Amino acid sequence: MRRNYRKKDLPVADIRRYLEPGPTVLVSSRWKEETNIMTMGWHTVMEFSPSMIGCMITAANYSFDMIRKSGECVINIPTYDMIDTIIGIGNSTGAEVDKFEEYGLTQVVAEKVQAPLIKECYANFECKVIDKQLLSRYNFFVLEVVKAHVAVAPKFPRTVHYRGDATFMVAGKNVSYPGKFKAQNL
Template sequence: MDELPISKAFTLLEPGPVVLVTTHDGRRDNVMTISWTMVLDFSASFALTTGPWNYSFAALQRTKECVIAIPTVDMIDTVVGIGTCSGKDTDKFAKFGLVREKAGHVRAPLIGQCLAHIECRVVDFIERYGVVVLEGVAAYMDAGRRERRMIHAIGDGSFVVDGRRIDRREMMRSKLPDGL
């Protein structure tokens, strides 16, 4: 085996799909790309990493709500583009032609082009690690959308795309907690 610099170890543990997180700060909508997300348990609890370096962070702190929008591989250039400019001086919805859709429980919008959405409330900030803990309050899936492959960031500017799904639900059924 070849040694990998410890500073690159994070690229071995790809967390979850790249997501777009929408916010509304009381005046306008914004969207940011987040490449580190995590499911916290078998309920609708999630975490993402961000901090004061992201313009949307202030809106998350103030409003304590957002939408996690899940893009698919056909949106890769939009996702990267959103992540390489700031909402401080750019209307990302206009620049990237994003379709705003009204959320049911939060002021942040859904994004019409995305496969799925989770409306969330912020329940904790873990400042030391830049972690925002979220509780989902509603979720939506575009069942008619043909493209469903999600994007996963490696952390070095490259990405992996979901592939073939392998079903082992029956094999695991007796091992999972009741109700799953």
């Protein structure tokens, strides 16, 4: 059963807590009257402040041009309860299917971008494309996170992490080592 997360604002410098572990994410976009969603696994945090993310999106993907033209997208973090949706979205194309409708997902109006948030996800990061230097050569977008929404609970989401070959790793236990880290390395 899907979760219904209540959300709060998160300082954009803190999004690494949710992206650095490497979850498979859903990227929502809007161009003119059309919206779309894609599944993405190739992304990395690039900086705390400004809050930056880099990601590779195949140019053949229907979302590629929507994100390139609009200069915006939302990175949504789904949890294990949404596994069928994650796989379905990754194996269909916006050229043929309205994915919000097909997968029964709810659009929420974002604050700083035109692309919609996906309500059912644990977190939503509103992003603007800030650098296209590596776009023509590698399809690599550099994004700035301009607004972040995250579920009030649980503290640690049960994300899924794609291994290839139709297999995901589901986020396991959390282990903390306070006192073993220098302050600047937290």
